[in-house]
Amino acid sequence: MFLKNICKSFGETEVLKDFNLEIDEGEHIALMGKSGKGKTTVLNIIMGFELPDSGETEIPNEISAVFQEDRLSEDFSAISNVCLMSADKERSNEILKKLGIDGAKTVNTMSGGQKRRVALARCLVRDAGLYIFDEALKGLDEKTKAVAMSVIKEYTCKSSVIFVTHDINEAKEFADRIVEI
Amino acid sequence: MNKNKTHKITAVLLALLFWQIIAVILNRSFLLSSPLEVAKALFELGLSNTFWKGMWKSIFKILSGFLSGAGAGILLATLSYRFKLFEIYISPYITVIRSVPVASFVIIILIGLGSEALSVLVCFFMVMPIFYANTLEGLKSVDIKMLQMAKIFKLGKKAKLIYIYLPALESFLISSSVASMGIAFKSGIAAEVIGRPKDTLGYFLFDAKIYLETSKVFAITLMVILCSAIFERLAVFIAKRFFRLIKKVY
Numbered sequence: 001m002f003l004k005n006i007c008k009s010f011g012e013t014e015v016l017k018d019f020n021l022e023i024d025e026g027e028h029i030a031l032m033g034k035s036g037k038g039k040t041t042v043l044n045i046i047m048g049f050e051l052p053d054s055g056e057t058e059i060p061n062e063i064s065a066v067f068q069e070d071r072l073s074e075d076f077s078a079i080s081n082v083c084l085m086s087a088d089k090e091r092s093n094e095i096l097k098k099l100g101i102d103g104a105k106t107v108n109t110m111s112g113g114q115k116r117r118v119a120l121a122r123c124l125v126r127d128a129g130l131y132i133f134d135e136a137l138k139g140l141d142e143k144t145k146a147v148a149m150s151v152i153k154e155y156t157c158k159s160s161v162i163f164v165t166h167d168i169n170e171a172k173e174f175a176d177r178i179v180e181i
Numbered sequence: 182m183n184k185n186k187t188h189k190i191t192a193v194l195l196a197l198l199f200w201q202i203i204a205v206i207l208n209r210s211f212l213l214s215s216p217l218e219v220a221k222a223l224f225e226l227g228l229s230n231t232f233w234k235g236m237w238k239s240i241f242k243i244l245s246g247f248l249s250g251a252g253a254g255i256l257l258a259t260l261s262y263r264f265k266l267f268e269i270y271i272s273p274y275i276t277v278i279r280s281v282p283v284a285s286f287v288i289i290i291l292i293g294l295g296s297e298a299l300s301v302l303v304c305f306f307m308v309m310p311i312f313y314a315n316t317l318e319g320l321k322s323v324d325i326k327m328l329q330m331a332k333i334f335k336l337g338k339k340a341k342l343i344y345i346y347l348p349a350l351e352s353f354l355i356s357s358s359v360a361s362m363g364i365a366f367k368s369g370i371a372a373e374v375i376g377r378p379k380d381t382l383g384y385f386l387f388d389a390k391i392y393l394e395t396s397k398v399f400a401i402t403l404m405v406i407l408c409s410a411i412f413e414r415l416a417v418f419i420a421k422r423f424f425r426l427i428k429k430v431y
């Protein structure tokens with residue numbers, strides 16, 4: 001996939017100017033940069049939520065994502081939220097179990113860290129050409145983070161990945177390449 | 182029994198006592214019947230087959246108007262949410278329906294259609310705008326971020342309805358039911374009093390007024406309040422059950 005010479009402004013504010021990004025099939029990149037530098041705009045363009053003012057894009061059809069917010073259906077169980085994306089209940093349960101989540105538990109009774117892992121499971125249950133993780137490990141303790149990281153690696157090994165993080169160690173551990181924005 | 186409940190019961194008993202005292206002081210039962218006279222009238226009504234038949238007839242008509250009004254309100258709100266132009270073009274009708282007094286509706290319907298379908302139509306026009314406004318507000322309150330999530334994960338219409346739209350609509354639909362059930366009963370009975378369709382609660386109420394049977398007026402009013410409260414709770418119960426079932430099944 002690639003983004004070529006992308007420009008994007010919001011009113012008078014120019015967020016992206018001639019931004020380029022190319023990711024090979026199966027490559028894992030970490031996207032890093034300070035707040036307000038345009039990381040979210042890049043992701044929104046990739047996910048089709050925003051159109052660039054100019055530039056070219058080629059993006060896979062099948063994208064799966066963990067957003068900055070959990071974006072879960074809070075009144076439903078974890079397994080319902082995950083099964084939304086795949087009818088494969090066995091795979092859904094398997095991922096939830098690996099992430100230490102009880103699938104029968106209703107999301108609105110869960111802690112922030114648990115909800116984050118449900119969002120992660122929902123993303124991973126789907127076979128996609130490109131996975132986007134926007135601060136996916138935010139709010140997890142070190143032990144859970146390590147488990148989540150290994151689960152992410154396991155399920156995304158054949159796909160391209162954009163991993164947005166502020167943590168350089170996370171980026172180094174996960175990505176083949178770090179892209180600064 | 183907790184303290185609050187005790188206070189509530191005491192408040193009701195005090196109100197009844199106050200009512201009885203005023204009735205005794207006035208000593209004009211056609212102006213203000215005492216609680217005991219009302220209880221007697223209520224007992225007599227309870228023994229009358231005609232009254233029960235009339236009550237069920239009124240309830241059936243009011244509920245028909247309520248259900249069709251609720252259904253139409255939800256349908257129109259969905260269309261307005263889906264098609265912006267539809268919302269613009271329908272808004273004058275909704276505004277007019279909302280602003281027209283019940284009495285005007287009654288007279289217009291009486292002229293055009295007679296008294297039999299009167300309470301159904303009046304309830305329909307009273308309930309529909311409430312469900313329309315609340316459903317539309319609920320739909321508009323759906324988090325855009327959840328819709329973006331649905332787009333990325335390519336969720337189907339059914340999944341979007343169950344996981345995104347219905348949870349957003351839950352509180353709006355429940356509050357619509359609460360608000361409109363009371364209004365349906367009030368406007369339905371008012372319509373029957375004006376239109377006087379035979380053997381309905383409104384018809385009995387008007388008759389009681391003509392013969393200055395104030396205790397009977399109070400007794401019928403009490404029955405209307407009771408029906409309204411029961412069906413209001415029933416509507417909320419059914420709505421809550423429906424949403425709980427959806428969450429359980431999916």
